[in-house]
Amino acid sequence: MVYRVEVDLDLCQGHAMCELEAPDYFRVPKRGQVEIVDAEPPDEARTEIMQAVRSCPTQALTVRGIGE
Secondary structure, eight states, X not given: OOEEEXXXXXXXXXXXXXXXXXXXXXXXXXXXXXEESOSSOOGGGHHHHHHHHHHOTTOOEEEXXXXX
């Protein structure tokens, strides 16, 4: 299934938990907010992506199926 990772920058506080969980897909510069490296990652990365989304303390990340 094709999916997309989205961020609400109004919620992101730059804790970088997502980067710790999935460094190939998220970057958080010092004193910055998350940058999504690949907004439509491969299905093989779904477990890693979902763990990163769940680890966000401000719930700034979402995963949506394409077409939702």
